[in-house]
Amino acid sequence: MPRILAIDYGQKRTGIAVTDDFQIIASGLTTIPSETALVFLKDYFGKEKVEKVLIGQPKQMNYEDSESAPLIEVFVVKFNKMFPDMKVERVDERFTSKMAFQTMIDSGLKKKQRQNKALIDEISATIMLQDYLSRKIF
Structure with a gap:
């Protein structure tokens, strides 16, 4: 079964997460510089079957962009x-x-490790993808 990939695109960094082959579990894949995202994805799509890509849509509390x-x-x-x-x-x-930040705290990461913004972006993409999977109707 092809995977589902999630992208947490940002101005500087882009977090990427992907499902397992059965689309059950989301795992962080990597964080990359945003300017390299399309090249990275082209390479990834050449190696792995991907059925769908989720791209984060940032909203404010009032649902406006x-x-x-x-x-x-x-x-x-x-x-x-x-x-x-x-x-x-x-x-x-x-x-x-x-x-993602709370997950890092709950996981026992030290303060220095929690300052790793790349890790936050990757975990954010993973949370976005796992949330999508939990709402997906088979």
Whole structure:
């Protein structure tokens, strides 16, 4: 079964998570510089079967787009041009960074380790993907 991949796109870094082959468990894959995201994805899609890509949609508490939304929209347009046959689903990414930070605390990571923003981005993508999987109807 092909995988589902989640992207937490940011101005500097992009966290990426992916499911297992059975689309049951989400795992962090990596965090990459955002300017390399499309090249990374092209390489990844060449190696792995991916059925769908989730891209975070940043919203404010009142459901309006956040200030980073235009940046992500530009990425989505470029992604759709480069991978026109790939299914893309936008998902709410509110609170994922806070949840990722709390996960790091709950996991017992030291303060220095919790300052690793790349790890926060990867965990955020994983949370976004696992949340999607928990709501998915088979």
